[in-house]
Amino acid sequence: METKITLLIAVLLSFAASPSCASLSFNFYATSCPAAEFMVSNTVRSASSSDPTIPGKLLRLLFHDCFVEGCDASVLLQGNGTERSDPANTSLGGFSVIDSAKRVLEIFCPGVVSCADIVALAARDAVVVAGGPEFQIPTGRRDGRTSDAANVRPNIADTSFTMNEMIKLFNSKGLSLDDLVTLSGAHTIGSAHCNAFSDRFQMDSKGKLTLIDTSLDSRYADELMKKCPSDSSASKTVNNDPETSLAFDNQYYSNLLAHKGLFQSDSILLEDGRTRAKVEALANDQESFFRSWGESFLKLTAIGVKTDDEGEIRRSCSFAN
Numbered sequence: 001m002e003t004k005i006t007l008l009i010a011v012l013l014s015f016a017a018s019p020s021c022a023s024l025s026f027n028f029y030a031t032s033c034p035a036a037e038f039m040v041s042n043t044v045r046s047a048s049s050s051d052p053t054i055p056g057k058l059l060r061l062l063f064h065d066c067f068v069e070g071c072d073a074s075v076l077l078q079g080n081g082t083e084r085s086d087p088a089n090t091s092l093g094g095f096s097v098i099d100s101a102k103r104v105l106e107i108f109c110p111g112v113v114s115c116a117d118i119v120a121l122a123a124r125d126a127v128v129v130a131g132g133p134e135f136q137i138p139t140g141r142r143d144g145r146t147s148d149a150a151n152v153r154p155n156i157a158d159t160s161f162t163m164n165e166m167i168k169l170f171n172s173k174g175l176s177l178d179d180l181v182t183l184s185g186a187h188t189i190g191s192a193h194c195n196a197f198s199d200r201f202q203m204d205s206k207g208k209l210t211l212i213d214t215s216l217d218s219r220y221a222d223e224l225m226k227k228c229p230s231d232s233s234a235s236k237t238v239n240n241d242p243e244t245s246l247a248f249d250n251q252y253y254s255n256l257l258a259h260k261g262l263f264q265s266d267s268i269l270l271e272d273g274r275t276r277a278k279v280e281a282l283a284n285d286q287e288s289f290f291r292s293w294g295e296s297f298l299k300l301t302a303i304g305v306k307t308d309d310e311g312e313i314r315r316s317c318s319f320a321n
């Protein structure tokens with residue numbers, strides 16, 4: 001209880017200190033749709049109970065929404081050349097959960113709750129479902145009217161990024177070095193396709209894989225090669241966190257210390273002197289991870305939000321009105 005109150009205070013304080021949040025507010029739907037947040041969390045809970053891969057999908061969906069054009073649900077728009085069609089987004093999931101929540105909300109509060117808010121709330125709730133921290137986030141985002149695949153690559157981090165490239169990208173979104181380390185902790189849940197980390201291995205002419213990235217623990221690398229042989233199907237996935245894949249905990253940071261970061265972009269958080277101390281601190285203290293998570297998540301969900309005439313309340317999350 002005490003932890004929850006401290007977390008709430010920390011999050012409220014960081015919200016007050018964040019200039020980009022000025023137009024959002026807590027309980028934005030208090031009079032227009034009082035049960036909005038309950039309806040979203042209920043949808044996330046029930047979808048996750050029948051499919052435990054849902055929390056990871058919803059969390060990644062938020063990241064890919066907010067980094068491209070801001071948190072405006074542009075990632076949900078369907079059609080030729082939209083963000084969804086970019087190769088970096090073809091492995092995204094969780095769209096049907098957002099659509100279910102929207103359907104319920106349109107029955108009870110037609111035209112009131114934005115898809116952008118649903119994406120942010122669903123990711124917040126996904127973390128709670130997986131055992132992570134619970135906190136309030138402000139709402140009032142409006143939905144973008146456009147979505148362009150060409151905006152995806154320049155705004156989404158690649159696993160091959162150097163630390164300087166990651167810092168530059170995160171800074172351009174108003175996120176600090178600490179936010180980068182904290183938000184990467186999202187990789188404590190969910191999974192990845194084999195090709196997402198195949199650059200850490202080399203294949204010989206007979207299709208045999210060898211480890212080329214020596215920052216990876218060799219036994220963990222063997223496990224990965226067994227799970228993802230060179231002829232494995234394109235749909236094959238492995239858990240991001242080899243220890244507690246369904247739990248939102250600080251195990252991700254312990255994995256990094258044990259040289260078991262799945263992506264190269266995870267491993268460099270330990271290798272680079274600018275981020276190592278934060279990795280160690282979060283590995284040693286789950287409460288501190290949860291506190292940092294609340295603060296960084298709030299910043300993530302405030303990136304480039306649209307309000308008033310800058311956006312609309314979509315009737316269907318997949319199409320602009």
Ligand code: HEM
Pocket residue numbers: 053055056057059060063091093157158159160166183184186187189190191192193194196240263265
């Ligand atoms: C720092 C740079 C980051 C890089 C390079 C990166 C890259 C990736 C890649 C390649 C995957 C695997 C996708 C697949 O093959 O299906 C993945 C999965 C995931 N990422 Fe990240 N990511 C980053 C940061 C983040 C952030 C900031 C979040 C959220 C706050 C996040 C949340 C997730 C989640 C939850 C998954 C699992 C998705 C699932 O289970 O379907 N990532 N990430």
